[in-house]
Amino acid sequence: MTEQNVDYKKTKKRLDGRKMDETRPLKIDVGVIPNADGSAYLEWGQNKVYAAVYGPREALPKHSANAYKSVIKVEYRMTSFSVPDRKRPGPNRRDQEISKVLSEALSRAVFVEQFPNTEIGVYVEVIDSNAGSRVACLTAASCALADAGLPMRDLVAATGVGKAYGELVIDLNKDEEDAPDAVDIPIAILPNSEEIVLLQMDGLLTKKEWEKIAKLGIQGCKDVYAIQKEALQKKFKLGEASKKDLGKKTKKKVKK
Amino acid sequence: MRNTTLEYDVSKAAELAREGKRLDGRALDEMRELTIETDFAKNAEGSTMVTLGKTKVMAGLKMGVGMPYPDSQDEGAISVGAEQLPLAHPDYESGRPSDNEVELARVVDRGLRESKAIDFKQLCIKEGEAVWVGYLDFYALNGDGNLFDSGSIAALVTFANAKMPKLDKDNRIIQKEYSGKIKLARFPLLTTFAKVGGKVLLDPTYIEEKASEARFSVATSDDGFMTAMQKGVGGSFTLEEVNYMIDLAFKVADNTRKKLKLK
Numbered sequence: 001m002t003e004q005n006v007d008y009k010k011t012k013k014r015l016d017g018r019k020m021d022e023t024r025p026l027k028i029d030v031g032v033i034p035n036a037d038g039s040a041y042l043e044w045g046q047n048k049v050y051a052a053v054y055g056p057r058e059a060l061p062k063h064s065a066n067a068y069k070s071v072i073k074v075e076y077r078m079t080s081f082s083v084p085d086r087k088r089p090g091p092n093r094r095d096q097e098i099s100k101v102l103s104e105a106l107s108r109a110v111f112v113e114q115f116p117n118t119e120i121g122v123y124v125e126v127i128d129s130n131a132g133s134r135v136a137c138l139t140a141a142s143c144a145l146a147d148a149g150l151p152m153r154d155l156v157a158a159t160g161v162g163k164a165y166g167e168l169v170i171d172l173n174k175d176e177e178d179a180p181d182a183v184d185i186p187i188a189i190l191p192n193s194e195e196i197v198l199l200q201m202d203g204l205l206t207k208k209e210w211e212k213i214a215k216l217g218i219q220g221c222k223d224v225y226a227i228q229k230e231a232l233q234k235k236f237k238l239g240e241a242s243k244k245d246l247g248k249k250t251k252k253k254v255k256k
Numbered sequence: 257m258r259n260t261t262l263e264y265d266v267s268k269a270a271e272l273a274r275e276g277k278r279l280d281g282r283a284l285d286e287m288r289e290l291t292i293e294t295d296f297a298k299n300a301e302g303s304t305m306v307t308l309g310k311t312k313v314m315a316g317l318k319m320g321v322g323m324p325y326p327d328s329q330d331e332g333a334i335s336v337g338a339e340q341l342p343l344a345h346p347d348y349e350s351g352r353p354s355d356n357e358v359e360l361a362r363v364v365d366r367g368l369r370e371s372k373a374i375d376f377k378q379l380c381i382k383e384g385e386a387v388w389v390g391y392l393d394f395y396a397l398n399g400d401g402n403l404f405d406s407g408s409i410a411a412l413v414t415f416a417n418a419k420m421p422k423l424d425k426d427n428r429i430i431q432k433e434y435s436g437k438i439k440l441a442r443f444p445l446l447t448t449f450a451k452v453g454g455k456v457l458l459d460p461t462y463i464e465e466k467a468s469e470a471r472f473s474v475a476t477s478d479d480g481f482m483t484a485m486q487k488g489v490g491g492s493f494t495l496e497e498v499n500y501m502i503d504l505a506f507k508v509a510d511n512t513r514k515k516l517k518l519k
Contacts, residue, residue, distance in 0.1 A: 052343035054342075054346050079297075079395055080391060081297055081299060081301075083299055121342065127303075128299055
């Protein structure tokens with residue numbers, strides 16, 4: 001469904017009714033895969049992804065180990081039924097490339113130098129998609145790493161920004177990705193330092209447009225960050241049991 | 257690296273089984289809690305998430321248009337794939353399908369295909385030229401044993417709920433438009449057992465599978481047929497045990513069908 005005659009400058013609204021700087025609904029659940037050391041499930045518009053973390057564990061094959069840091073191995077995969085035309089099972093070149101950039105983005109967030117000679121396996125699986133699956137996966141993966149209790153500089157928060165039908169927009173959906181003038185820019189930052197850890201783009205864009213887009217993108221990532229934190233806090237708020245324990249000890253001390 | 261906790265649990269599972277008990281407190285012929293969720297993947301023609309205890313399996317169906325086989329010019333086809341995602345268990349690895357995955361996919365496939373649950377003639381678009389091919393892929397999302405039964409339930413429910421895509425006049429699929437459903441003639445489900453400590457256990461967990469001497473699966477349908485059988489792992493069963501498992505399988509599968517309103 002490519003809409004050739006749409007002009008966002010006139011409509012002031014996007015095809016799905018969103019405002020130009022409005023992100024699709026985002027929902028994150030942490031700790032959804034019991035076998036994993038850390039995990040997350042994320043819904044972002046129609047995108048649905050699972051992320052799981054195993055490790056740090058022995059790096060295999062042995063020659064993949066690094067004597068100075070842990071190697072983060074990301075495997076980004078899509079189920080065969082996650083796209084309109086069935087995807088052949090098994091990784092393709094796109095999966096490989098995305099796995100690599102996600103791994104590099106996450107390596108900046110985790111204190112990998114604390115776990116030399118090990119690997120941290122990060123597995124992300126897309127089960128339904130509608131543009132923006134890699135930023136959805138990165139957002140979920142970083143929550144899964146935090147869930148695994150790994151020491152981290154910050155979470156990695158990601159979003160898509162770009163251009164469609166004559167306007168700069170955040171979080172493009174599939175119809176917008178297919179626009180004649182579409183530019184899609186996945187971006188991810190460490191929200192507290194605003195370090196950019198992932199940035200990709202293709203299409204035609206002026207510097208001016210980019211400056212606006214970058215602003216939009218960083219703000220978008222920070223909005224995502226707020227939801228990530230909320231999801232983690234939901235799981236890790238001081239549990240009732242530990243609260244009681246702490247309470248008892250302090251009370252006793254006070255009484256004496 | 258040796259996993260001593262696992263080794264302990266495995267030997268404990270065998271020890272308990274000998275006394276007729278199980279690690280999770282179930283009776284030997286008791287199934288874990290089963291829940292399903294459907295149609296979460298909007299790009300798929302049908303999708304099902306099965307949770308069986310801690311095991312989580314998800315299936316999705318994509319319909320495609322293909323050429324008929326030379327020996328069945330007026331029949332469509334199905335293809336079943338299984339993947340043990342590396343996110344589902346520390347033992348699972350990515351790469352080429354493992355022997356376990358191939359066996360898993362083929363046993364679930366046979367339960368559906370050979371039971372004639374799907375009338376392949378209804379999947380014919382134009383004799384000799386174009387037929388429907390149903391690609392059903394299922395994935396383990398959290399592995400805690402008995403992927404056979406969870407996969408079988410996920411596959412059957414997916415086919416039962418699937419929407420058929422519409423075609424344009426050149427037999428190309430029109431995205432997001434559907435017409436009708438796939439009719440199923442019967443509803444076969446697999447039921448799997450493991451032999452642990454000399455006893456037969458229904459619906460084994462991961463630990464129990466590790467402890468098992470042998471495995472047996474049988475697919476049974478609502479109209480009283482056995483539609484597939486598969487014995488796996490080294491050990492053996494007596495005929496008495498096999499008959500006991502088949503009888504129990506009919507009851508278990510009937511219960512599951514009733515619970516999932518498959519009729």
